[in-house]
Amino acid sequence: MKISRLRLSARVGFTALAAGLALGVCTSAMAQWKWRDTNNRIQYSDLPPPAGVPESSILQRPAGATRRTPPQFVAPAASAASGAEAQASGPAATTDPELEAKRKKGEQDQAAARKAEEAKNAAARADSCNRARAYQKSLDEGQRMARVNAAGEREVYDDKIRAEESKRTREIIAADCK
Structure with a gap:
């Protein structure tokens, strides 16, 4: 009998704990x-x-909500005369130095990214140019060449295919080897 009472009290305790946790989680839904x-x-x-x-x-x-406060409007401290001086001295005098530094850093980062992209593109064009020149040299020397067609068959270059490939390669050289 003592064992069954122990099990019963454990079940009741566990159920009470689960109910308490469930209510604790649901309080945010009651906000x-x-x-x-x-x-x-x-x-x-x-x-x-x-x-x-x-x-x-x-x-x-809700408990965590704060009171709404109306936006605070700050009256300009400068008079009309000092406003005219600020306009005369230029916009650089009225800007925040931190903001200006961040803007300049952003511009420098963008310029560096553009230069890196241009260098990458130039390297790709140079590689394409070198490959096209080597291929054109192979075509001009009359080496025996072949390609695989759509059916998976190997076809050897005849004069017509060689002329088409030579024309296409010259266009690539004209575009990439500037």
Whole structure:
């Protein structure tokens, strides 16, 4: 009998623990906003009320939600005379040095990336040029050459195929060997 009571209390304890965890997880789902709309009706939502709802009309908010604060507008400290001086000295005087440094660094990074891409393209063109010249030299020397056609058969270059390949190779040389 003692063993069955132990099992029963363990089951009850485990069930209570599982229920407690489930309720703890679900509390975020119960995060509800409650406010009065312009027609004086109470609205409920899991999203905050629209921006036009005054703070006094919000009746309930979720625990983690903060109060909305209106945006703070900073009055310009400079007078019209100092504004004219700032315009006369140029836009560089009014910009933030950190922002300017970040902008310059971004421009330098973009320029470096462009140069790297151009160098990569130039190397690819040079390689293509060298291959095309070597192939053209093989075609001009009259070496016996063959290719595999669409049916998987090997066909030897005749004069017509050799002329077509030579023309195509000259076009590649003209484009890549500048």
